[in-house]
Amino acid sequence: MSKKPAAQPNRPTQNVRAEEAVIGKILGSAETFWAVSDRLTADQFSVPHHRAIFTAVQECCEHGPGPSLSLLEAKLPTEFEGIGAVEAVLLFLIERAADVTNALDFVDDIILAWRERARIELGKVATVAGKTFDETREDIETLLRVVDDHDRIRHAVRVGDAARAATEKAAEAFQHKGRRAVGVLTRIEEIDLAIGPQIGGTAITLAGASGHGKSGLLAQIFRNGAAASLDPSSVFPSLLISMEMSQIQNAYRNLASITGISVRKQISGDFNQKEFMDLQTARAALDAMPMYVQDRGRLTIDEIEKEIRIAVRRYGIKQAGIDNLKLIKPSRDNWSLVQTIEEATARTKALAKELDIVIWQLAQLTRDGQKTGNWRFRAADIYGGGLVVENSDLVLGCAVPIVWLRENKPEPPSEANPRGREAFDKWLKDMEVLKHKAEFAAFKVRDGRGETWKEMDFDGPRMLFGNADREPIPF
Structure with a gap:
């Protein structure tokens, strides 16, 4: 009984x-x-x-x-x-x-x-008759947002009080150094050494030319953050707002990164029994990771904010990603793409602070920025202008040299082009030397030290950056 x-x-x-x-x-x-x-x-x-x-x-x-x-x-x-x-x-x-x-x-x-x-x-709001589910959910979210706003301090605080809170966090980090996560890490050694652990309230812009692995790098960072761990403080649930790829395409890419079985082979079923079992193992690993994807297509910044707020409440996410800024729908009919991006980056920075999470936003390059003579670009070449950099706490660039080299193959030497030998030989040498390399640059970091372009390992078929087999850095 x-x-x-x-x-x-x-x-x-x-x-x-x-x-x-x-x-x-x-x-x-x-x-x-x-x-x-x-x-x-x-x-x-x-x-x-x-x-x-x-x-x-x-x-x-x-x-x-x-x-x-x-x-x-x-x-x-x-x-x-x-x-x-x-x-x-x-x-x-x-x-x-x-x-x-x-x-x-x-x-x-x-x-x-x-x-x-x-x-x-x-x-009462939840049981109002005559409203659709979406209308009721919107009303509930609005009321919960009011409660959240009341829970936050609304006035300026003494610097001494803020310093006290900061030193308490620093003391906790020192106490658990090497044993407990003290911030969100990419777990890619070269990048973490350049930017360090990231705390909630950080907006990061990750820029690069189309096809140079921005989405793959972000997916790897999210997988690394959501991987199973004996230390719950080192697991960071994430949400990807994917306006370019569907959830199935995202899943194919994640499976390819883990198994090395290309997206093309997965779609066509061109794999053997062992590879099939590898896919099942990878699926189980992804199933255990608190990673979420929203693929509703192009959204306004209002709709993006709403999805991220819901994910924070429902899934407890600590990281969110927007793929990508150029696909955000304008809030007003007469707005240009640059105005839309400027508003979006300002709003995401405020949202990261409000929700105490890390927000990644992928950015494309201007046409001129893709005509620099090699794969490297500057912060000024990011589409959206200087306000994108200004509205971001960190700005990173990534590039895959071999992609640029394939797109810019010089004419082979011939009777009609007898002077092409030197350029073509250099191209062949670069193709060999750089085929397993990627590069990144930290254009803007919190301590003000901009980083020059640096190399890291790159596995093209799996779209993996850095050495995935290395031990994580004990920050």
């Missing part, structure tokens, strides 16, 4: 005494208001005239000398309906708070009651 679950105590939806204590203490004290307003807003009070008084005090502090009683009475109605004259109400609240030592002691009680009201409202 199963036990009947114990009844849960009813949580209060309002705490009038706590509200009176806070309102009474901020009347006449700007310092107390500023301390309280870091955590409370007017709409978190349940009593209407408490909300009105809090708003009036806020106006006096933000636009005037402070909350004097005469100034408050000028901003409020002469009487609160059903309560009494404003002057009498203000004096009553001051008297009620006479024995209160610190208004902050009552803030949590007000917040808990407000959250309970929000929980009840969430249930």
